[in-house]
Amino acid sequence: MDIRKEVLELFKGRFGNFNKIQELAIPKVFYGKNTLIVAPTGAGKTEAAVVPVFSRILDIREREEVKGILAIYITPLRALNRDLLDRLYWWCNNLDISIAVRHGDTTQSERTKQSKRPPEFLITTPETLQALFLGKKLKDHLRYVRFVIVDELHELLDDKRGVQLSLGLERLVNFAGDFQRIALSATIGDLDLAGRFIFGYRDFDIAYWYGVKRYDIEVFYPKITEEDFELSRKLGWSPKIVWSLRKIKEILDRHRSVLIFVNTREMAELLVSRFKKWLPDYPIEIHHSSLSREVRERNERLFKEGKLKAIIATSSLELGIDIGHVDAVIQYMSPRQVIRAVQRFGRAGHKLEEVSKGYIITMDPDDYAESLVIKRKVEEI
Numbered sequence: 001m002d003i004r005k006e007v008l009e010l011f012k013g014r015f016g017n018f019n020k021i022q023e024l025a026i027p028k029v030f031y032g033k034n035t036l037i038v039a040p041t042g043a044g045k046t047e048a049a050v051v052p053v054f055s056r057i058l059d060i061r062e063r064e065e066v067k068g069i070l071a072i073y074i075t076p077l078r079a080l081n082r083d084l085l086d087r088l089y090w091w092c093n094n095l096d097i098s099i100a101v102r103h104g105d106t107t108q109s110e111r112t113k114q115s116k117r118p119p120e121f122l123i124t125t126p127e128t129l130q131a132l133f134l135g136k137k138l139k140d141h142l143r144y145v146r147f148v149i150v151d152e153l154h155e156l157l158d159d160k161r162g163v164q165l166s167l168g169l170e171r172l173v174n175f176a177g178d179f180q181r182i183a184l185s186a187t188i189g190d191l192d193l194a195g196r197f198i199f200g201y202r203d204f205d206i207a208y209w210y211g212v213k214r215y216d217i218e219v220f221y222p223k224i225t226e227e228d229f230e231l232s233r234k235l236g237w238s239p240k241i242v243w244s245l246r247k248i249k250e251i252l253d254r255h256r257s258v259l260i261f262v263n264t265r266e267m268a269e270l271l272v273s274r275f276k277k278w279l280p281d282y283p284i285e286i287h288h289s290s291l292s293r294e295v296r297e298r299n300e301r302l303f304k305e306g307k308l309k310a311i312i313a314t315s316s317l318e319l320g321i322d323i324g325h326v327d328a329v330i331q332y333m334s335p336r337q338v339i340r341a342v343q344r345f346g347r348a349g350h351k352l353e354e355v356s357k358g359y360i361i362t363m364d365p366d367d368y369a370e371s372l373v374i375k376r377k378v379e380e381i
Helices: 005-015 020-030 045-063 078-095 108-116 126-132 136-144 160-176 191-199 226-235 239-252 265-278 293-304 338-345 365-380
Strands: 035-038 071-074 099-102 121-124 147-150 180-185 205-208 215-220 258-261 284-287 310-313 328-332 356-361
Touching (some): 020 045, 020 205, 108 136, 191 205, 215 338, 226 265, 239 356, 284 293, 338 356, 338 365, 356 365
Parallel strands (some): 099 121, 147 180, 258 328
């Protein structure tokens, strides 16, 4: 395997040696095989995909003149795009590879710039991929695509966005011809089915490694005290709601930085508004896809800088977004699915060797029973 020297030196200078999933996946990707890479959160899947792709981009540039987009990195969430741009800028600046992000929040001036001078490496979403086919200049730039990387594949498998992406990739073949496909995921049940979904009739290899990731999860059920009754009369809320807020604050006070996941945007708004009414100066904010780009980016930045104790979020922060160190994760009411629980609790102690600490705040007997089952299954993984 002849990964370019400058790429290897950059990797080893920052990360050290390749880990197990990188040893398995990098040769497959480097030699042009369609590859499904499956490993736990924090195992270095992104580098397993982009290291060989960067090396091959540099090889292509030496052999021929490039006038368009060589690689497209597709992710389910806009927040993930921004984070990937930050992480990959380091690589691209050192390798002199142009990079950009394009999604619904991209300004018109940036879109125009990309049409005139397309990046060699483009980060986008499934929805925006479809929009690329409509631009007169962009369609020409797509003729050069050699690599497509799809991140967080499991988020797309049972979703209409996944069907949209699958169709979009086949449309891209009409412009670029067949290109190499690389898919990344932390949690997939049926690997062959997932592979056929993203690769279609094409041959593909699987790079699979699931080292031991440890979870420590506590489940809480309401235990109403006299203090809860007094506060409920003062605030006008039920004692059970007051108990849940006090329990969340009790957990937050034991940690430096915490993500609080809820299952709907409405609950996120409700929970943050209750906190701000009860404790107006407490450093807690909100994050979901309906907020403006400016608000989302500000809250991500404040959390990463340690100026927020917690963010209340929906699935908008569930995936592999680097928002700095997360001590623990609170799930407000049952996450409903084991896969979702693994993804959310895995945000705490993000590195593979760290224990992911999680808490589930339940509100009724059914919620409590379901959460206990999910806790057991997650800790058995």
